Amino acid sequence: MRALSILTILFITTIGFSQEKSYSFSLEEAINFALDSSYTAINSRREIAKSIKQKWETTAAGLPQIDGAVDYQNQLKQPVTLIPGEIAGGEPGTFVPVVFGTKQNMSLTATLTQLIFDGSYLVGLQAAEVFVEYNENANEKTLLEVRKGVINAYGSVLLTQEGVTILENNLTTLKDNLKETRALFENGFAEEEDVEQLQITTSQVENDLKNSKRLELIAKEMLNLALGIPVDANVYLEDNLESLTQESIGMALTETEFSFEKNVDYRIARNLIEQRELEVKLEKSKALPSLNGFVNYGTSAFDNEFVFLDSQTSWFQSSILGVSMNIPIFSSLQRSARTQQAKIALEQSRTEFVKRTQEINLELDRARANFEFAIENYYTSEENLKLAERIENKNIIKYREGITTSFDLRQAQTQLYTAQREYINSMLDVIETKATLETVLNTPNVTNRN
Secondary structure: OHHHHHHHHHHHHHHHHHOOOEEEEOHHHHHHHHHHHOHHHHHHHHHHHHHHHHHHHHHHOOOOEEEEEEEEEEOOOOOOEEEEHHHHOOOOOOEEEEOOOOOEEEEEEEEEEEEEEOHHHHHHHHHHHHHHHHHHHHHHHHHHHHHHHHHHHHHHHHHHHHHHHHHHHHHHHHHHHHHHHHHHHHOOOOOHHHHHHHHHHHHHHHHHHHHHHHHHHHHHHHHHHHHOOOOOOEEEEOOOHHHHHHHHOOOOHHHOOOOHHHOHHHHHHHHHHHHHHHHHHHHHHOOOOEEEEEEEEEEEEEEOOOOOOOOOOOOEEEEEEEEEEEOOOOOOOHHHHHHHHHHHHHHHHHHHHHHHHHHHHHHHHHHHHHHHHHHHHHHHHHHHHHHHHHHHHHHHHHHHOOOOOHHHHHHHHHHHHHHHHHHHHHHHHHHHHHHHHHHHHOOOOHHHOO
């Protein structure tokens, strides 16, 4: 009985692990999930963490530093020195070999150093602050791109799913028409060409349906990749294309007041100017003196044998306190050349900043125009679809009554299928162009989520 219970538990556990984890997201939930869990967002946050650590690395360079050293020497062959013979009681003009010092010695030393003044250090602290700010802005830009990518991927999955549904319905209708026409042909009430025309249309729709199902699978994998989950995970989408389109339609967004300060590309371009300004200050600061202080404490022992671990060994103490100043005097205009290079780079960044502001204005105008066109195109496509459906229905009736040919019916059906594709594509365009405009305006506020 106990063995049976263990086997049952193992079986249930195995079943649990073998089942793939499923997800269910509305579009807003998918966005929030990706902002936390996508591969790009995770690494972007790590860049901020790295910059914070680099800031502390720069700060710590000006704080007290303590280093310790342990030195041990064993002179396997001690050096011999010759001294005049008369010193040792010998004959003048002769020399006596002698060995000075002990064979073994050990010293323990600790040194504390402190930076007192260095202009480049002060500039480095400012640069570290700007670098953290730059990475925060870069992270915000990344999150905006992640958000837009998820919207596009989510919409693409809905587009392919809607396309599959439309093609399945069209194929069902075509097969019914083909079956009916084939029966009429077999009874002599229709021509063979009528059957062949319907067979051509049916084969094309079948191929389109197979391809749409393959595209649906790829679109789902792309969405999973954008979300930061395994590409083969099962994801259920709670929203549909029509509802998202209706939520996106509205001209209020095009009338939203634009602020350069909210645009992340503008802030990144400004960060670049600040970095170049600090580089100029850094090169100038290298002409200033630097001042360092230090205090040293050490102890040493000497003997012909290794007795340094014995408590009876005599250790001799020493300590030094000092200050050193380095004064740059003349560098053959090397520092001047570096300063001029930094100034030129600063002017380049200012020119790039002006260019970037103009590009942002262009991006805003383009995004607004594309969004307005997408809305207009959606309404046009919606009307065209209704007209194409009516035309196809009329041609079906005419065809059954023998008023029109199968070729005319096929043209009407092809026109309907084109209108259907244009309609669902127009819905996706509305969703995607809105996301692009929101990215330029920075309305999602991705950095202040709950």
